[in-house]
Amino acid sequence: MPHFFNHIMVREEQDIPNWILDESGRFTLKSAKIFFLEPGVPCGWGKLIWSSSISPSKTLVLWKDFHERLPTDQHIQNKGLHICSMCTLCEKHEESIQHLFFECSNALHIWSCVRQIFLTSQFPNKDDPLSFIKSDGSPLVKLIKLVVITFSIWMIWRIRNYARFQDKIEVSRDTSLIKYLTCLGGNLSKASMKNALLDFNVIQFFGINTRSGKFLCPIPVRWEFPSPD
Numbered sequence: 001m002p003h004f005f006n007h008i009m010v011r012e013e014q015d016i017p018n019w020i021l022d023e024s025g026r027f028t029l030k031s032a033k034i035f036f037l038e039p040g041v042p043c044g045w046g047k048l049i050w051s052s053s054i055s056p057s058k059t060l061v062l063w064k065d066f067h068e069r070l071p072t073d074q075h076i077q078n079k080g081l082h083i084c085s086m087c088t089l090c091e092k093h094e095e096s097i098q099h100l101f102f103e104c105s106n107a108l109h110i111w112s113c114v115r116q117i118f119l120t121s122q123f124p125n126k127d128d129p130l131s132f133i134k135s136d137g138s139p140l141v142k143l144i145k146l147v148v149i150t151f152s153i154w155m156i157w158r159i160r161n162y163a164r165f166q167d168k169i170e171v172s173r174d175t176s177l178i179k180y181l182t183c184l185g186g187n188l189s190k191a192s193m194k195n196a197l198l199d200f201n202v203i204q205f206f207g208i209n210t211r212s213g214k215f216l217c218p219i220p221v222r223w224e225f226p227s228p229d
């Protein structure tokens with residue numbers, strides 16, 4: 001490959017070290033490590049979505065969704081590939097993250113269930129899950145919100161892939177798998193809960209075991225007539 005080196009100027013002077021990350025110009029592992037450990041762009045939700053109660057493979061789908069890195073038709077088109085786009089699940093719209101996860105009939109059914117459980121009106125678009133997770137609630141309720149969001153996004157993506165690549169047109173509206181996985185995630189958690197109606201509804205709906213340490217036991221108080229004296 002002689003042409004490959006044509007542009008390199010060869011000097012007769014002695015070679016000198018030229019590693020720009022170290023003052024001496026010499027390569028050191030320490031300088032390389034510091035270079036790669038430098039923080040990137042601050043991300044408000046990076047730490048929020050990773051939890052020991054959720055399998056990393058499920059969270060990775062959510063992470064890609066937030067980064068708009070899932071290979072939907074729209075994403076592939078944005079990369080410059082000219083492909084026809086159609087949502088495999090409803091066959092009525094072009095496939096984008098907004099449509100697949102928030103507008104398609106499957107997604108609408110799942111978010112409708114979530115709205116009923118958590119008494120919220122959110123979820124018309126892709127920016128809502130984060131504000132939903134961060135909104136008020138006990139640590140346990142916030143964790144359950146994260147678990148539900150993560151498993152819901154993962155399941156929609158899984159159903160889409162089954163339909164597209166394995167010809168399994170079983171567009172399931174059954175949310176029992178999400179419920180089951182959320183129950184497992186909640187049982188693994190040590191997050192505390194409050195004596196609030198929302199907490200009670202959530203743990204009851206998902207069948208989460210309430211360990212004694214989680215409860216703040218209410219103290220019944222009753223006023224009584226003073227004694228006749």
Ligand SMILES: [Zn+2]
Pocket residue numbers: 087088089090091092093099100103104105
């Ligand atoms: Zn659709």
